[in-house]
Amino acid sequence: MAEVTLIDAVTMALAWELEHDSRVVVLGEDVGVNGGVFRATAGLQTRFGAERVLDTPLAEGMIAGVAIGMAAQGMIPVPEIQFMGFIYPTVDQIINHAGRLRNRTRGRLSCPMVLRAPYGGGIHAPEHHSESTEALFAHMPGVRVVIPSSPARAYGLLLAAIRDPDPVIFLEPKRIYRLNKQNVEDNGKALPLDVCYTLRQGTDITIVTWGAMTFETLKAVDQLAKSNISCEVIDLATISPIDYETILESVEKTGRLVIVHEAARTCGVGAEVAAIVAEKGLYDLKAPIRRVTGYDVVMPLFRREMDYMPSVSKIVDAVRETLDD
Amino acid sequence: MAEVTLIDAVTMALAWELEHDSRVVVLGEDVGVNGGVFRATAGLQTRFGAERVLDTPLAEGMIAGVAIGMAAQGMIPVPEIQFMGFIYPTVDQIINHAGRLRNRTRGRLSCPMVLRAPYGGGIHAPEHHSESTEALFAHMPGVRVVIPSSPARAYGLLLAAIRDPDPVIFLEPKRIYRLNKQNVEDNGKALPLDVCYTLRQGTDITIVTWGAMTFETLKAVDQLAKSNISCEVIDLATISPIDYETILESVEKTGRLVIVHEAARTCGVGAEVAAIVAEKGLYDLKAPIRRVTGYDVVMPLFRREMDYMPSVSKIVDAVRETLDD
Amino acid sequence: METIADFEIQYSQFLDPAGKPSADIPDLARDADKLVDMYRHMVETRVFDTKAINLQRTGKLGTYASCLGHEATHVGLAAAMQEDDVLAPSYREYGAMLYRGVSMAEILMYWGGDERGSDFAGPRNDFPFCVPIATQCLHSAGAAMAFQMRGEARCAVSVNGDGGTSEGAFYEAMNIAGARKLPVVFMVVNNKWAISVPIELQTATKTLAQKAVAAGIPGIQVDGNDVIAVRHWVERALARARNGDGATLVEAVTYRLSDHTTADDASRYRKKGEVETAWKLEPLIRIRQYLTDIGVWDEKKEQALLAEAATKVDNAVQSYLNTPKQPIEAMFDYMYKELPEFLEEQRDHAIQYGDNDGGHHG
Amino acid sequence: METIADFEIQYSQFLDPAGKPSADIPDLARDADKLVDMYRHMVETRVFDTKAINLQRTGKLGTYASCLGHEATHVGLAAAMQEDDVLAPSYREYGAMLYRGVSMAEILMYWGGDERGSDFAGPRNDFPFCVPIATQCLHSAGAAMAFQMRGEARCAVSVNGDGGTSEGAFYEAMNIAGARKLPVVFMVVNNKWAISVPIELQTATKTLAQKAVAAGIPGIQVDGNDVIAVRHWVERALARARNGDGATLVEAVTYRLSDHTTADDASRYRKKGEVETAWKLEPLIRIRQYLTDIGVWDEKKEQALLAEAATKVDNAVQSYLNTPKQPIEAMFDYMYKELPEFLEEQRDHAIQYGDNDGGHHG
Numbered sequence A, B: 001m002a003e004v005t006l007i008d009a010v011t012m013a014l015a016w017e018l019e020h021d022s023r024v025v026v027l028g029e030d031v032g033v034n035g036g037v038f039r040a041t042a043g044l045q046t047r048f049g050a051e052r053v054l055d056t057p058l059a060e061g062m063i064a065g066v067a068i069g070m071a072a073q074g075m076i077p078v079p080e081i082q083f084m085g086f087i088y089p090t091v092d093q094i095i096n097h098a099g100r101l102r103n104r105t106r107g108r109l110s111c112p113m114v115l116r117a118p119y120g121g122g123i124h125a126p127e128h129h130s131e132s133t134e135a136l137f138a139h140m141p142g143v144r145v146v147i148p149s150s151p152a153r154a155y156g157l158l159l160a161a162i163r164d165p166d167p168v169i170f171l172e173p174k175r176i177y178r179l180n181k182q183n184v185e186d187n188g189k190a191l192p193l194d195v196c197y198t199l200r201q202g203t204d205i206t207i208v209t210w211g212a213m214t215f216e217t218l219k220a221v222d223q224l225a226k227s228n229i230s231c232e233v234i235d236l237a238t239i240s241p242i243d244y245e246t247i248l249e250s251v252e253k254t255g256r257l258v259i260v261h262e263a264a265r266t267c268g269v270g271a272e273v274a275a276i277v278a279e280k281g282l283y284d285l286k287a288p289i290r291r292v293t294g295y296d297v298v299m300p301l302f303r304r305e306m307d308y309m310p311s312v313s314k315i316v317d318a319v320r321e322t323l324d325d
Numbered sequence C, D: 001m002e003t004i005a006d007f008e009i010q011y012s013q014f015l016d017p018a019g020k021p022s023a024d025i026p027d028l029a030r031d032a033d034k035l036v037d038m039y040r041h042m043v044e045t046r047v048f049d050t051k052a053i054n055l056q057r058t059g060k061l062g063t064y065a066s067c068l069g070h071e072a073t074h075v076g077l078a079a080a081m082q083e084d085d086v087l088a089p090s091y092r093e094y095g096a097m098l099y100r101g102v103s104m105a106e107i108l109m110y111w112g113g114d115e116r117g118s119d120f121a122g123p124r125n126d127f128p129f130c131v132p133i134a135t136q137c138l139h140s141a142g143a144a145m146a147f148q149m150r151g152e153a154r155c156a157v158s159v160n161g162d163g164g165t166s167e168g169a170f171y172e173a174m175n176i177a178g179a180r181k182l183p184v185v186f187m188v189v190n191n192k193w194a195i196s197v198p199i200e201l202q203t204a205t206k207t208l209a210q211k212a213v214a215a216g217i218p219g220i221q222v223d224g225n226d227v228i229a230v231r232h233w234v235e236r237a238l239a240r241a242r243n244g245d246g247a248t249l250v251e252a253v254t255y256r257l258s259d260h261t262t263a264d265d266a267s268r269y270r271k272k273g274e275v276e277t278a279w280k281l282e283p284l285i286r287i288r289q290y291l292t293d294i295g296v297w298d299e300k301k302e303q304a305l306l307a308e309a310a311t312k313v314d315n316a317v318q319s320y321l322n323t324p325k326q327p328i329e330a331m332f333d334y335m336y337k338e339l340p341e342f343l344e345e346q347r348d349h350a351i352q353y354g355d356n357d358g359g360h361h362g
């Protein structure tokens, strides 16, 4: 057991799979000698060699396309995209190929790959380094989207993603890469995909969130607890497909729902969560659903980025308003 | 006044703007001599010259990027992407530049352009020729997404889109390119953007839809009318930003909502419509919201594509179920 | 000023349009069996192609992209490959696919709107048809990386058109192939047109082969209507790749004698004269003439081959037309290795609404 | 086999690292005013750069990408441009931007997390900083199309790095520039590294200039530490473009003497010796030596220039540090020409939650 940060857990999971499955290959910009700009792949090239942990030329579309080609031919590539703001050149390959290869060949070929990228704001990074556009990928059939929010989940979900026979977009909330430590046993045990993780049990209201926003949410919940407000906090974890049963059960119990995410509101994943509840849990709702999200604007440069982000007070107020409704 | 199809109306609007605004340029693959693979630009090169209606090399990312460069320097480019399935190489340029240029330069530069693409299924086209992924663009701040569903709206909304000082993704439902004709006066009169168009007034239920699905919906509504069910049909038209006031007013009146779209369900634009109503119109709802959509699978090749699409009977049943709830 | 690098692009043809050797012929041109085998495939491909267009015209097939005029390029490249190499085609390389063991019925199924057309019974590792232009170049590079990593003596070959050379993916693929000395061959089929856009509007380069210079890999231009030239140079490129010396671009110059697809009308944008001239260079005549000249082919064999090909194609068409639609749920069942729970409800919904389409061919 | 195309890549340097002419010097090298003006800008750029790193280290600036070692390339290219040409920079061409009239305070604002840094008071039509690698190449091509269509005698110049030459957008931009003879110059700043990836892993090509061959446009490699060579060849390329003869790629070979950005630690991945060697080639020494040798520069002038530059930089820093944050609503108010109704509510919400961040610099 080791006390590790979220990013340490990512490294541990990559190392475990590189060690135990010779088909696994880590590739991307600066992942080799440099160990990644966030150091997620630090030490891996030394340990596993430059053929298995390799620096590619600078071209994200290429990285995705080459990974798909490798995956179709029996490898398990784990490409890293340096920041989510640079993931867009991969969209064509992901939607037109990764998510379709199994289906269009009726299962003859498949695409077991994990595209990792740090995402989200709040670290005072330069332009294009703070985006949260998980919804784009969540709309793509055939592709899973997974976001861990703790060291243990980073480890267990990344292992699961690499072992999954289908493509996974694995987004790492960089704001909490090093925020806290947790004891994580490096035992190769994966956590289940396609399920939510309930971080707090509660009875008054359900809050669905993911990524770095789990932290703001938990802080808000602690504050609300002082007023005897009991919140159930659900970490979506697998953004697509969504485990809506866990959410519906919780809303059945609490009757109230707030969704918190960092991405722009319109057509964000929060919309899907709200829509599902409005379809399948409407009669349980005692109050309107509320979304606390990034605004529908470009993520501001960092002097104003915190004004863009959902904050503890925005969450607290949304919960209170929902309870007052 | 001429009886024209939707695609004729597109051509008319392009010609009007080429005629009246020397900054307007039409560019894309096969738009010149060939007049576009659907003939949307037929005759324009002959009329306006190969400098204003021009065939580009085959590269969608290039088309978008070059258009942005032109727009920033005072032109109004109207690029065509041949099919929506090939729009993904533009995503990087659209999200990272088109939607941001005004904001990141505090208004110094801007990006008045209209990226046109035919979209949607139902015409027995080959693989990758039937996609509906408007939600990806609807999630991008700074970009408008507009979808006409009649010849008159194609004409008026395309004029408005070209005149709009900001970037617009203009998606043309190819299934209804030639489905019906309408009298459209070629008078250069634009229709307003950012508003819904109410196609039918009704009292029992609200149906929100757009694009080719307006036709299936109107057929369903006619059928339902025979059972004295009165449906209000709203054509979203501007997919982003959404005119939610019109939708909320309608739901206030009817108390029931069905959303119909062709795109895959998860994180589709329908989710956003549902979420807005669950937030701002919850107390008006007498029944759960229902979505009749494409499934969360890859659009099947054409022998099975109609089984993927929302159909009249799927819509009729969803309406009846919602009324029974 | 100092010259620090220089490059030459070579052109190769062995058989001229009349079937006469125009250069020292390589060994393979002395192997009559190999030549006849290729010619057979070229003829079969053409018979198949003609029939497919016919099926489309009579409403029994969807939009179809003809390969008329490309037979030498397609068959030549496939004949150069080994069985366990991997092909990443675009959408009209039937000559290559058939050679590698894809069945005619499968190709018809694909264009008939049925995913099973890409579930090749033959070359199980070959990539399926690829419609998004040039994206397949990256798949061949990736496949080559897999082979290289596993130390396998296998190569990947992707095929894209002249239009495809304008897409960034094409250059990105060549560049990584150069940087990592990947065992891959990039076939560029220069048929002069990308739908309505002629090569002169597509690029300012004199050749497409020279695009290889940007990746530091060799590029060569061959007469794509000369099956011997295509096979010879692709074989050389593959040998080089297998030997660890990296990637090659082979540009095959041919001509699209047909419309772009059955949905296209090329008379709108290109001159009849140009097509007539191109017919004089078409690939079947010259190899047949050569085979006749070296005494291994005659009219009787020709007639037998045509009859055989016709029967083969007819059988394939029958098998295609007799194949019932897939069950509705097939659209769900191959999305993931295991159906995620949330899709079950959608799957049931789809099944419930049954067969709301004629499901006709075309 | 027949050679059907051949290409040569030339290299040019006028001043060697010691400041001695190494080739017939062009006219501009005889114009002392021009040279002094460029040298002045190079020195100012370096003083600015040093200060900016300092600000970052003391928490007064965000992540910053140093331009140390690139001064000749950046100043040379801007000096070659005309005022109404348009620059599409990447993110570290301060030397070029300052030359064109962007203010130091604006550059600091940008890296200090304030969008107003891209609202240049000077060159109003220049593109802002561009972080997504190589995307700006398409903007310069598009700008050039606008100029060409309007019949203006203006050119566009974009700048990208060695790493940037691996992105498809770079090739796509060159290809359309070739096909349409666009008035654009693609500057490739080969500083040998893309963060931790050395040029040898980036591409197999001997030069980056030869990538132009793929687009049918001329490419030339110049010593990027020789401001005369850079200016001369960019001027020639611009004259050619303005003359209607189309695009050129100019590769400037230089070296990134600093870390990639202040967030990077280059000692992890590159040898100290390499950097030391590179310092011997750095661009300021040689032009200063040359100016001294031709008798237009001396230590007194040098000291005066340094003092002046320091004052200028200090003033800019003060102005930057004294600039209050933008109002919260600024994040809404430039999204569209007119605020769409639906954003009003969000805007109010943001304002209501006020200033929940220190908004400190850095």
Ligand SMILES: Cc1ncc(C[n+]2csc(CCOP(=O)(O)OP(=O)(O)O)c2C)c(N)n1
Residues within 6 Å of the ligand: B029, B058, B060, B082, B086, C092, C131, C132, C133, C160, C161, C162, C163, C164, C165, C189, C191, C193, C194, C195, C256, C260
């Ligand atoms: C990315 C992409 N853009 C556009 C298309 C539409 N399209 C299909 S074929 C074609 C022309 C291709 O020309 P070329 O590469 O020369 O191949 P050819 O058809 O001549 O074999 C176009 C534009 C597509 N399939 N994919």
Ligand SMILES: Cc1ncc(C[n+]2csc(CCOP(=O)(O)OP(=O)(O)O)c2C)c(N)n1
Residues within 6 Å of the ligand: A029, A058, A060, A082, A086, D092, D131, D132, D133, D160, D161, D162, D163, D164, D165, D189, D191, D193, D194, D195, D256, D260
């Ligand atoms: C599309 C994209 N991918 C990745 C990055 C992250 N990144 C920033 S700079 C850089 C290296 C760029 O190298 P080069 O093009 O040589 O320019 P240099 O920094 O050396 O000037 C990388 C990978 C980015 N900004 N954009």
Ligand SMILES: [Mg+2]
Residues within 6 Å of the ligand: C161, C162, C163, C189, C190, C191, C192, C193, C194, C195
């Ligand atoms: Mg072609």
Ligand SMILES: [Mg+2]
Residues within 6 Å of the ligand: D161, D162, D163, D189, D190, D191, D192, D193, D194, D195, D256
């Ligand atoms: Mg560099």
